[in-house]
Amino acid sequence: xxxxxxxxxxxxxxxxxxxxxxxxxxxxxxxxxxxxxxxxxxxxxxxxxxxxxxxxxxxxxxxxxxxxxxxxxxxxxxxxxxxxxxxxxxxxxxxxxxxxxxxxxxxxxxxxxxxxxxxxxxxxxxxxxxxxxxxxxx
Numbered sequence: 560x561x562x563x564x565x566x567x568x569x570x571x572x573x574x575x576x577x578x579x580x581x582x583x584x585x586x587x588x589x590x591x592x593x594x595x596x597x598x599x600x601x602x603x604x605x606x607x608x609x610x611x612x613x614x615x616x617x618x619x620x621x622x623x624x625x626x627x628x629x630x631x632x633x634x635x636x637x638x639x640x641x642x643x644x645x646x647x648x649x650x651x652x653x654x655x656x657x658x659x660x661x662x663x664x665x666x667x668x669x670x671x672x673x674x675x676x677x678x679x680x681x682x683x684x685x686x687x688x689x690x691x692x693x694x695x696x697x
Contacts (some may be wrong), residue, residue, distance in 0.1 A: 584598070
């Protein structure tokens with residue numbers, strides 16, 4: 560018996576009708592045959608409408624999910640294409656500059672190496688060990 564009250568309370572909360580109103584409608588449908596057939600017809604209509612609504616929601620949700628997945632796949636493909644185009648444009652613009660800077664750096668390194676060789680091959684300082692004393696001289 561207590562389960563019946565829980566079911567009535569649940570239906571009352573779901574429909575927005577008070578529990579007393581639901582009990583009165585159930586009693587009316589139970590005791591009046593014309594109201595009973597009307598209640599059964601309404602219950603079948605509501606159940607069919609609810610089933611149709613749930614089916615439509617599920618089907619529509621699946622369609623929307625498919626559309627979102629397709630849009631996400633297109634967005635990823637477009638992003639990859641944009642990245643490739645940007646990379647190609649940057650390479651075309653800056654690769655010659657980078658190559659020139661690398662050539663300059665290798666030339667500078669070669670000149671430094673040659674200069675260091677000339678320093679090693681030249682004679683020692685004429686002052687000898689006293690050359691460090693000049694740093695303290697003011």
